[in-house]
Amino acid sequence: MKKAFLGPMWSRKTFKILSEIRDKDYAIIDCVNSRNSDRDLNNLADRNRIFSDIKYVPFIPETIVIDEVHLYQVLNKEELIFSLLERDCDFILAGIYFDGYQNNRPFEIWNKIFPHMDEIFFLKSRVACGQCGSLKNVFYTKPKVIDAVETEKIGDHYINVCSACVEGGCPPF
Numbered sequence: 001m002k003k004a005f006l007g008p009m010w011s012r013k014t015f016k017i018l019s020e021i022r023d024k025d026y027a028i029i030d031c032v033n034s035r036n037s038d039r040d041l042n043n044l045a046d047r048n049r050i051f052s053d054i055k056y057v058p059f060i061p062e063t064i065v066i067d068e069v070h071l072y073q074v075l076n077k078e079e080l081i082f083s084l085l086e087r088d089c090d091f092i093l094a095g096i097y098f099d100g101y102q103n104n105r106p107f108e109i110w111n112k113i114f115p116h117m118d119e120i121f122f123l124k125s126r127v128a129c130g131q132c133g134s135l136k137n138v139f140y141t142k143p144k145v146i147d148a149v150e151t152e153k154i155g156d157h158y159i160n161v162c163s164a165c166v167e168g169g170c171p172p173f
């Protein structure tokens, strides 16, 4: 079974991954070097099962987990995901769907991943819009500093915003 969980920050993507792998033999492939982040899957999952490349995994996992899928597009590492997806095992993928960094459109990598998936789940934000406070249509995650350069987009300096704010319709509260 190949599953993908999509959503903004604080939409329980990591919770879903942990629920899925609890009783399985899994390996987490982390090619974006987010091991030092204090907000992602790496702090909650078994660190002995996190690898930078599948060739370093000392066992054959039932399930391969790839988190922060959108960052593989940002960092031009998409081919790593597609080479893994050719393997005959279960997959759990997760990441942000809408590119709130640049154009508020879906990250294009998902269009290429969806045909490989058996199930796709869109998760809702569990927090209010960081600009207007609305709880409706909070689909986007964007940097607090709009002009952040490419390398600064990876980190904890983000807010979730609603679709009305993205379209410029909501004044900040």
Ligand SMILES: [Zn+2]
Residues within 6 Å of the ligand: 129, 130, 131, 132, 133, 134, 161, 162, 163, 164, 165, 166, 170
């Ligand atoms: Zn808003």
